[in-house]
Amino acid sequence: MTSHLEATRIRERFERLLAAGIAIFSRHDVEHVLQQVVDAARDVVGARYAALGVLGDDRETLVQFVTSGLDEAARKKIGDLPRGRGLLGQVIRQGKPIRTADINRHLERFGFPPHHPPMKSFLGVPVTGPGGVFGNLYLTEKIDAAEFDAEDEAIAVLLASQAAVAVENARLHGESEQLLGQIRAMQRQRDLFFAMMNHELRNALTGVYGWAERLVRPGGEPVSQAAREVFEAAERTITLLNNFLDLTRLDAGRVRPVSREVDAAGAVQRSVAGLRPGADAKGVRFDIHLPGESAVLRTDPVRLEQILVNLLSNAVRHTPAGTVVTIAVEPRGAEIHFSVTDHGPGVPTELHQRIFEPFERFDPQSGLGTGLGLPISHRLAVVLGGRLTVSSGKHPGARFTLVLPLAPGGG
Numbered sequence: 001m002t003s004h005l006e007a008t009r010i011r012e013r014f015e016r017l018l019a020a021g022i023a024i025f026s027r028h029d030v031e032h033v034l035q036q037v038v039d040a041a042r043d044v045v046g047a048r049y050a051a052l053g054v055l056g057d058d059r060e061t062l063v064q065f066v067t068s069g070l071d072e073a074a075r076k077k078i079g080d081l082p083r084g085r086g087l088l089g090q091v092i093r094q095g096k097p098i099r100t101a102d103i104n105r106h107l108e109r110f111g112f113p114p115h116h117p118p119m120k121s122f123l124g125v126p127v128t129g130p131g132g133v134f135g136n137l138y139l140t141e142k143i144d145a146a147e148f149d150a151e152d153e154a155i156a157v158l159l160a161s162q163a164a165v166a167v168e169n170a171r172l173h174g175e176s177e178q179l180l181g182q183i184r185a186m187q188r189q190r191d192l193f194f195a196m197m198n199h200e201l202r203n204a205l206t207g208v209y210g211w212a213e214r215l216v217r218p219g220g221e222p223v224s225q226a227a228r229e230v231f232e233a234a235e236r237t238i239t240l241l242n243n244f245l246d247l248t249r250l251d252a253g254r255v256r257p258v259s260r261e262v263d264a265a266g267a268v269q270r271s272v273a274g275l276r277p278g279a280d281a282k283g284v285r286f287d288i289h290l291p292g293e294s295a296v297l298r299t300d301p302v303r304l305e306q307i308l309v310n311l312l313s314n315a316v317r318h319t320p321a322g323t324v325v326t327i328a329v330e331p332r333g334a335e336i337h338f339s340v341t342d343h344g345p346g347v348p349t350e351l352h353q354r355i356f357e358p359f360e361r362f363d364p365q366s367g368l369g370t371g372l373g374l375p376i377s378h379r380l381a382v383v384l385g386g387r388l389t390v391s392s393g394k395h396p397g398a399r400f401t402l403v404l405p406l407a408p409g410g411g
Helices: 001-027 030-046 072-078 086-094 150-216 223-251 263-283 300-319 373-383
Strands: 047-055 062-068 098-100 122-129 132-142 261-264 285-289 296-299 325-333 336-339 360-362 387-392 398-405
Touching: 001 047, 001 150, 030 047, 030 062, 030 132, 030 150, 047 122, 086 098, 086 122, 122 150, 150 387, 223 373, 261 263, 261 300, 263 300, 263 325, 263 336, 296 300, 296 398, 300 325, 300 336, 300 373, 300 398, 373 387
Parallel strands: 285 325
Antiparallel strands: 047 062, 047 132, 098 122, 122 132, 261 296, 325 336, 336 398, 387 398
16 A cells, blocks of 8 residues: 555656656746746745756856745845855855755855745755856755655756756747847848849939930930930949948948048038039039138048038938038037038938938938938948937938048047
């Protein structure tokens, strides 16, 4: 009869242990895995309390401490996490199980903080992963017995080993989910990029094809007008491809500025001159405000004018016909500010950062996007040691401000 009861007890305990293992490996987040382990250990071993502590990077202090058998109010009364001293520290340092019938009489005991529930019997086992001991699982107050026995210890060791594997699996799962999210985000960016490149190139090449067809068609448009349209469309296509090349080189960190003394007013005048024909055709005027005295900075003149042309062309494109694009140059201490203000639809505050991403659309009414000009300018500003920002004024429109140091390094 006794042997039958013992066999039944062992079978039931084994079944609970098997169910616990299944439950532990069914979770993929570390916090829930740890909780599942301590709940299972308390149930299968038969203890009033159970806890699992996880070591920090210093391999001494506990950064996570999960309990079972204590309600939230009791936990708050105890206060801070254990520091891994006393028997808890011994389990970690020795890397082997410790059992005692009375924790209060053990030579390595450290004592309990105020409001801690009374505990006598103790069983602690290390939780060992690929890098060694990273925590401990311990149980106190054996139910229906004065102390934990060898069978309890064997079960606790098994659960601790399952905990180590489950925690590692949960961490790997979390890392893989994060990596998968990054890959999906990259794929979305890639798809958006190719869609927009296709859109921009198709528009440019459609113009080239259409006007070229008129050149060769008998009785078509005058050669001078068709030739001009073909030239401008081809120029836009080349600019787009050059911008794409610049963007890839900037993102790869392969753009190095070549600095020399640059007159700020001259850089602005040259940038405006190249855009004046297109602005005049649209009826857009440039209003230029320059400092009273000559403002000279040391920077890469080619990249500076590239940024200014991008900002000015963007302003001309978005500002309504018959309005003004304002350009202002203002030295401020060790910096110089170039601002370009238009009277277009403006940029909503929530898009002030996204506006510098490739092909971000911010004007739903016009269907216009920023293409590659603003992203390139934003990255070039950083390469030159400065920054490019956008703000919305009181009137409709947007103000882009390029801030550069007067000398490389801000000196």
